[in-house]
Amino acid sequence: GQQLNQSPQSMFIQEGEDVSMNCTSSSIFNTWLWYKQDPGEGPVLLIALYKAGELTSNGRLTAQFGITRKDSFLNISASIPSDVGIYFCAGQLSGAGGTSYGKLTFGQGTILTVHP
Amino acid sequence: ETGVTQSPTHLIKTRGQQVTLRCSSQSGHNTVSWYQQALGQGPQFIFQYYREEENGRGNFPPRFSGLQFPNYSSELNVNALELDDSALYLCASSLRSRNEQFFGPGTRLTVL
Numbered sequence A: 001g002q003q004l005n006q007s008p009q010s011m012f013i014q015e016g017e018d019v020s021m022n023c024t025s026s027s028i029f030n031t032w033l034w035y036k037q038d039p040g041e042g043p044v045l046l047i048a049l050y051k052a053g054e055l056t057s058n059g060r061l062t063a064q065f066g067i068t069r070k071d072s073f074l075n076i077s078a079s080i081p082s083d084v085g086i087y088f089c090a091g092q093l094s095g096a097g098g099t100s101y102g103k104l105t106f107g108q109g110t111i112l113t114v115h116p
Numbered sequence B: 001e002t003g004v005t006q007s008p009t010h011l012i013k014t015r016g017q018q019v020t021l022r023c024s025s026q027s028g029h030n031t032v033s034w035y036q037q038a039l040g041q042g043p044q045f046i047f048q049y050y051r052e053e054e055n056g057r058g059n060f061p062p063r064f065s066g067l068q069f070p071n072y073s074s075e076l077n078v079n080a081l082e083l084d085d086s087a088l089y090l091c092a093s094s095l096r097s098r099n100e101q102f103f104g105p106g107t108r109l110t111v112l
Helices: none
Strands: A005-007 A010-014 A019-024 A029-037 A044-049 A055-058 A061-065 A071-076 A085-093 A110-115 B005-007 B010-013 B019-024 B031-037 B044-050 B053-057 B064-068 B074-078 B087-094 B107-111
Touching: A010 A019, A019 A085, A029 A061, A029 A071, A044 A055, A044 A061, A044 A071, A071 A085, B005 B087, B010 B019, B019 B087, B019 B107, B031 B074, B044 B064, B074 B087
Parallel strands: A010 A110, B010 B107
Antiparallel strands: A005 A019, A019 A071, A029 A044, A029 A085, A055 A061, A061 A071, A085 A110, B005 B019, B019 B074, B031 B044, B031 B087, B044 B053, B064 B074, B087 B107
């Protein structure tokens, strides 16, 4: 099936540092979503992107929908200890019609550790 | 506004048994999707329900089935459980017209 390549797999950073992670695919997506998942919980939606080139912020988080529609990145500025968790990108494929409407394809996740 | 809820939280079954997981969608949402998340992996799409009908299915065998009720809540049924079915099962609700999906806390299924 379709795959999203998410990198890096893990990051160990100091509190206050900026973080960048990204997702790439060989397929075109019409929606990119970024989620954060804490241990034992479901993913929480952080940012949704709908247009190529779109740049959206949510507090210290900024995400962009790549121009080619095949990639997206997420930046976290001035990290704090509560940013610890697993970050997932997810996308919905373009042009697949109603049969895949709403089907999200997820990346493998980026494990973020923040040292105080 | 009530978020997505799932029950039970944890479940232990043995191979060959059957299991039913339940999900209540977020208030105002009419679409429910189910995902399986193996340890250390991203969620994998199982299927989606809209207007009480299956509306799209991932690469899962027929022993994975579901239902959606008039109040938009949903069930996931898995027959003839296998060891590899051990995972976190996530339910997500959304509006039919939007791609933003909101997840519940999940049900942790262990098959022995």
